[in-house]
Amino acid sequence: MKLTEKWHDELWARDMWWSGKTTRRKFLGLSAAAAGAVGATMLVPAPWREAFGQAKPYKVGVLQPLTGAAAAGGKTALVGTQLATNRINKAGGINGRPIELVVADYESKPDVGRRKAEKLVVEDKVDVGEGGYLSNVCLACMPVFEEHKTVYMIGVCLDTTITTSKCNRYTFRPFDYAPSQAMAISPYLVKNLGKKWHIVFLDYAWGQSTRDAYIEQIKKNGGEIQGTTGIPLGTADMTAFISKITGSFDGLFAIMFGANAVTFTNQAYDLGLFKKAKYAGDGAVAESTHLAALGNKIEGFVGVNRYIPVLTKPLDTPYHKKFFDESKVLLKQMDPAGPDPDRYVQSNFEAMNFLKLGIQKSGFRGREDSMKLIEALEGMEVKESDDFPQGDKLLRREDHQAFLRQFIFDIKNVRHRLLDVVSRDKVVVPPACSFPKA
Amino acid sequence: MSTVARATGPSRGYWTGFVIVVAALAAAPFVLPEFWQRFATEILIWGLFAMSSDILIGYTGMVSFGHSAFFGLGMYGAAAALLAVRPPNLWLAMLVGLVAAAIVAAFVAFFSTRLRDIYFSITTLVFSQIFYVIIFTWTDVTGGENGLTFRQPPLGIPGLFTIPFTRNGLHWFVLGVVVVSYLVLRRITQSPFGMVLQSIRENEPRTRAIGYHVERYKIVSVMLSGLFAGLSGVLYAIQNKFAAPDFVLFLISGEAVIFNVMGGIGTLVGPVAGAAFFLLMKEVFSRVFYEYYLIPVGVIFTLMVIFVPQGLLGAWRRQLNR
Numbered sequence: 001m002k003l004t005e006k007w008h009d010e011l012w013a014r015d016m017w018w019s020g021k022t023t024r025r026k027f028l029g030l031s032a033a034a035a036g037a038v039g040a041t042m043l044v045p046a047p048w049r050e051a052f053g054q055a056k057p058y059k060v061g062v063l064q065p066l067t068g069a070a071a072a073g074g075k076t077a078l079v080g081t082q083l084a085t086n087r088i089n090k091a092g093g094i095n096g097r098p099i100e101l102v103v104a105d106y107e108s109k110p111d112v113g114r115r116k117a118e119k120l121v122v123e124d125k126v127d128v129g130e131g132g133y134l135s136n137v138c139l140a141c142m143p144v145f146e147e148h149k150t151v152y153m154i155g156v157c158l159d160t161t162i163t164t165s166k167c168n169r170y171t172f173r174p175f176d177y178a179p180s181q182a183m184a185i186s187p188y189l190v191k192n193l194g195k196k197w198h199i200v201f202l203d204y205a206w207g208q209s210t211r212d213a214y215i216e217q218i219k220k221n222g223g224e225i226q227g228t229t230g231i232p233l234g235t236a237d238m239t240a241f242i243s244k245i246t247g248s249f250d251g252l253f254a255i256m257f258g259a260n261a262v263t264f265t266n267q268a269y270d271l272g273l274f275k276k277a278k279y280a281g282d283g284a285v286a287e288s289t290h291l292a293a294l295g296n297k298i299e300g301f302v303g304v305n306r307y308i309p310v311l312t313k314p315l316d317t318p319y320h321k322k323f324f325d326e327s328k329v330l331l332k333q334m335d336p337a338g339p340d341p342d343r344y345v346q347s348n349f350e351a352m353n354f355l356k357l358g359i360q361k362s363g364f365r366g367r368e369d370s371m372k373l374i375e376a377l378e379g380m381e382v383k384e385s386d387d388f389p390q391g392d393k394l395l396r397r398e399d400h401q402a403f404l405r406q407f408i409f410d411i412k413n414v415r416h417r418l419l420d421v422v423s424r425d426k427v428v429v430p431p432a433c434s435f436p437k438a
Numbered sequence: 439m440s441t442v443a444r445a446t447g448p449s450r451g452y453w454t455g456f457v458i459v460v461a462a463l464a465a466a467p468f469v470l471p472e473f474w475q476r477f478a479t480e481i482l483i484w485g486l487f488a489m490s491s492d493i494l495i496g497y498t499g500m501v502s503f504g505h506s507a508f509f510g511l512g513m514y515g516a517a518a519a520l521l522a523v524r525p526p527n528l529w530l531a532m533l534v535g536l537v538a539a540a541i542v543a544a545f546v547a548f549f550s551t552r553l554r555d556i557y558f559s560i561t562t563l564v565f566s567q568i569f570y571v572i573i574f575t576w577t578d579v580t581g582g583e584n585g586l587t588f589r590q591p592p593l594g595i596p597g598l599f600t601i602p603f604t605r606n607g608l609h610w611f612v613l614g615v616v617v618v619s620y621l622v623l624r625r626i627t628q629s630p631f632g633m634v635l636q637s638i639r640e641n642e643p644r645t646r647a648i649g650y651h652v653e654r655y656k657i658v659s660v661m662l663s664g665l666f667a668g669l670s671g672v673l674y675a676i677q678n679k680f681a682a683p684d685f686v687l688f689l690i691s692g693e694a695v696i697f698n699v700m701g702g703i704g705t706l707v708g709p710v711a712g713a714a715f716f717l718l719m720k721e722v723f724s725r726v727f728y729e730y731y732l733i734p735v736g737v738i739f740t741l742m743v744i745f746v747p748q749g750l751l752g753a754w755r756r757q758l759n760r
Binding site: 209 | 476574585685
């Protein structure tokens with residue numbers, strides 16, 4: 001069954017929600033339970049009654065593209081949110097209150113995203129917002145959450161400006177961004193793969209800002225940039241662009257994601273580009289969810305990512321094993337091929353857990369306590385645990401940007417293989433944000 | 439089958455209906471919940487966009503797939519003015535947006551009106567895609583994929599008053615602009631100029647044969663249409679405080695054609711009704727059918743094309759054009 005806004009119909013969510021079918025046995029059971037509950041409520045002292053009365057769910061508004069160009073990624077990202085919610089609710093909720101997800105499909109369009117964000121805060125009256133996949137939609141929705149004084153915990157959007165020039169006090173990014181990734185892998189590229197690099201990037205905002213970050217870091221580490229090639233997003237036949245990649249260089253660095261990455265890798269391989277230069281790039285080129293589509297053409301690729309689905313040291317923890325196994329179950333319900341979890345699952349899972357900790361710490365009751373929640377989240381440090389299987393993290397106070405360790409990996413036998421771990425303190429970029437006055 | 443409207447005056451019934459509809463739209467903020475109130479304002483904006491495309495589709499007989507370029511340039515023009523001038527000025531944003539849309543419309547019109555039928559449609563589509571690619575990749579100026587975000591300008595007249603837009607205030611402002619635009623476009627379509635446009639739609643060679651410079655009329659028609667599409671883009675930017683390249687994509691032009699077909703081409707108000715019907719249908723179905731909502735939307739659209747080819751208000755076309 002595919003994931004939908006009716007996610008509570010999914011197998012894994014059935015024990016969280018009423019199934020919609022009432023049998024006589026269920027009816028009698030529920031009636032007895034209800035009668036017992038009413039009786040118990042009458043017997044318990046008033047303060048306790050009040051406490052029980054507050055057990056209404058926390059409403060979390062989740063924005064994801066479930067249709068349109070980014071649907072596949074959006075559905076994968078939603079798995080992380082749902083997994084975290086399952087766990088929180090099974091453990092009794094937060095401060096005794098369960099989480100209720102209100103999922104909105106923004107059709108991969110910014111205007112729809114903005115309208116849905118408005119619907120979540122105005123009509124559904126959610127307590128906090130979570131999710132987002134496409135950066136342009138996140139940027140379009142951020143002012144809506146800010147206007148309604150609602151905390152927005154982003155789940156995937158990677159555009160640098162979200163926590164720099166366009167930052168706001170209500171938005172948090174609990175995962176990495178391009179400047180950190182560039183700092184992590186550039187020394188490895190120059191030291192182990194070669195000094196001369198050619199960068200191929202998707203020619204739009206994210207690709208361009210990421211390209212600039214890599215150029216800066218490769219040069220800083222003693223490397224050279226022989227040239228750059230921009231390819232328009234969604235180009236089906238990239239051979240004209242790939243043919244222009246000439247000259248002498250040691251490695252080709254790709255800044256791509258999704259179907260574009262699959263197209264580029266396939267066509268560059270067929271044109272023999274990887275025979276003359278080593279192939280490296282952003283981790284999104286080789287996400288586990290589309291490794292099967294790349295086959296052996298991605299063999300030997302070296303990349304950087306905040307999350308890779310391997311269970312070797314230091315990711316051989318029980319926390320990661322549990323996250324990995326539970327994610328696989330949910331992903332298999334979405335895609336019968338049963339892909340491994342990727343960074344989209346991981347970051348949404350951890351985004352929900354940041355919200356959980358923030359709510360616990362601040363005593364957040366609802367949107368009227370947003371500022372308390374913000375203050376609780378600002379500067380929050382978390383340790384590797386069940387809630388954060390990727391590793392330790394700092395959610396920086398100044399710009400609401402998280403810093404975390406990075407993994408350098410290659411692809412061997414169509415699977416990720418961990419090569420190096422870059423610690424969190426080596427990927428810290430100075431803050432470049434000044435929050436507008438609320 | 440369509441006929442050039444007769445230049446007789448509108449009936450009292452028409453104006454009574456007009457006043458009732460405008461009054462109902464003006465009262466909407468008092469009865470609608472907050473989300474639907476905002477949605478109603480958005481429908482008015484898309485309605486103006488649909489109305490602007492009706493000048494070409496319904497009155498001149500030219501189907502444009504480049505209307506998104508005019509809408510988008512109006513939007514980006516307003517965005518540029520709002521970002522460049524401190525404090526942001528509403529009237530300047532409108533002026534810059536309209537000038538940007540007009541320039542683009544003149545450029546597109548100059549080249550595309552030399553062609554007819556499907557060739558005209560394809561040329562306009564190509565132009566809109568060119569503008570889309572420029573806006574999408576020229577990140578330093580346009581913000582690229584991320585677009586531009588900005589603050590909403592206040593409503594004011596220099597030297598007299600300046601007040602920030604409230605939700606109701608914005609609705610009434612948009613309603614005022616849309617109503618005035620409708621009255622202006624209605625006057626134009628009923629003027630001798632409008633009659634020539636309809637004559638071109640009915641029989642272009644004969645219009646040429648009786649001495650009209652058809653190309654000039656077509657150019658003015660595209661420019662006029664582009665100008666009002668740009669105005670809707672400006673209003674959208676002011677309401678939503680952001681501009682994005684997705685609005686320049688040809689899919690937006692396609693939606694304008696759908697609004698026209700559903701509402702009734704050649705009626706001006708029909709496309710507004712079509713926009714309202716289509717957007718409401720999408721919003722409601724997306725809540726019921728989730729990611730499969732486009733299937734019932736597509737089925738209903740197909741059924742309408744088969745069984746109500748004139749659109750929702752097409753049956754009253756003659757009366758609406760009086």
